[in-house]
Amino acid sequence: MRIEHTPASCERSRFKIVCEDCGSLSIKVADPLNSPLSTQVRCGRCGAIRGTLAELQSLAVDGRDTFEF
């Protein structure tokens, strides 16, 4: 049996820190403070869906990745 080594951040959240389409780190949320957690967060560069606000917040709680709006 072989244990695969994967980044912890990928296991804990489905949120894409790096865009799968263009490789950009930037994200875009219209109004993060007044939007429901189900709001989709999009890539700031190409507009691809990266995840939801809830998933983004679960990353922030982790304390390793901080996003500022």
Ligand SMILES: [Zn+2]
């Ligand atoms: Zn992108």
